[in-house]
Amino acid sequence: MKNRPSVSEVSAKLGYPSSETAQGLRLWKAFIKLSPAQRAEVLAWVEDLSTDPAPRPGGMNGRFTAR
16 A cells, blocks of 8 residues: 555645645535435526526525525
8 A cells, every 4th residue: 555645745746736626525525425306406496596687685586495
């Protein structure tokens, strides 16, 4: 088995990830834990949001409903 570098060694060479990168990784981990049907629903929702006109002040165009 190879000796793995410590976190401090890797950070010294590469630096620390930005907060945006860390948040993206957290979202990715949550996304891949979803079932395929849930993933499809999330992707459809994101695509719909990206093509929708600007949201109304104070919300998400009233389309999000808690389950």
